Amino acid sequence: MMSNMLLDLERKSQQLFDEWKYLLLQEKCRLCKRMIHPLIEKMDFDSYRPPARYFIGHKEVVSDVICQFCLPDLSSFQAVLRKHQTVRCAEGMDELAEFLVGSAAVFMEPIQSLIYSLKYSEDVLLAKDLACLMYEAWQLLREEITEFDDIDSLCLVPVPLHKKRLHERGFNQAEAIARHFSQLTSIKLERRVISRIKNTKSQQTLSKSQRASNVAGAFKAVTANVFADKTVILIDDVCTSGATLVNCAQASFAGGAQSVHALTVAFVP
Numbered sequence: 001m002m003s004n005m006l007l008d009l010e011r012k013s014q015q016l017f018d019e020w021k022y023l024l025l026q027e028k029c030r031l032c033k034r035m036i037h038p039l040i041e042k043m044d045f046d047s048y049r050p051p052a053r054y055f056i057g058h059k060e061v062v063s064d065v066i067c068q069f070c071l072p073d074l075s076s077f078q079a080v081l082r083k084h085q086t087v088r089c090a091e092g093m094d095e096l097a098e099f100l101v102g103s104a105a106v107f108m109e110p111i112q113s114l115i116y117s118l119k120y121s122e123d124v125l126l127a128k129d130l131a132c133l134m135y136e137a138w139q140l141l142r143e144e145i146t147e148f149d150d151i152d153s154l155c156l157v158p159v160p161l162h163k164k165r166l167h168e169r170g171f172n173q174a175e176a177i178a179r180h181f182s183q184l185t186s187i188k189l190e191r192r193v194i195s196r197i198k199n200t201k202s203q204q205t206l207s208k209s210q211r212a213s214n215v216a217g218a219f220k221a222v223t224a225n226v227f228a229d230k231t232v233i234l235i236d237d238v239c240t241s242g243a244t245l246v247n248c249a250q251a252s253f254a255g256g257a258q259s260v261h262a263l264t265v266a267f268v269p
């Protein structure tokens, strides 16, 4: 009885907090630019829209920056799984290891703008929405890989930026997405376990072969057993040629990972 009352009180105070939060923050939907408020049905303003709600397993996650009307434009994409190969060094011998990359959407509008806003305009509130969108790709990956049943053996590893780039940009967008994804799935987030030892050129203007040589040997696990017996799930915003993820996967194997897979918000077909 008492616990029910407490739960009810908690729910009511959360609701009150949310109402005020949205009024105080005055966040606009990043796509249609209308103001967002969760109790819009009770309000009579044409300029307001209800926030998007994502259903993640049994959890409902409410967006701060995307409205319910714009959500279908983002979630209409089909998640995909693609296979990549990397080199794994096992007992002194190099062997090829396959890994899967799950992506939520094709890298095109409106996803593209949201990723750029997070990355270049530091619109960090978008990281939660992008993590929610990535959940479908995670479901696809989970169906394929039975080792995912043991959540304690998994860890999320955001693709790191070189410290110079991190200093210039101020934050790592992959880490921002991974942090929210960790909250959604309860998979442990591991930061700073792989370092980017080469300050590579931006991959954007390079050809496929230039991309591969640009990032070759760019990553290193901090120790040889940092991932002992772990399954690493690399997280990045976009998978273009896959060269960055291939090299990161190689570094994860060198750090003792049992297996490696990756999730990205978008992919370039």
Ligand SMILES: [Zn+2]
Binding pocket: 029, 030, 031, 032, 033, 034, 049, 066, 067, 068, 069, 070
């Ligand atoms: Zn909108």
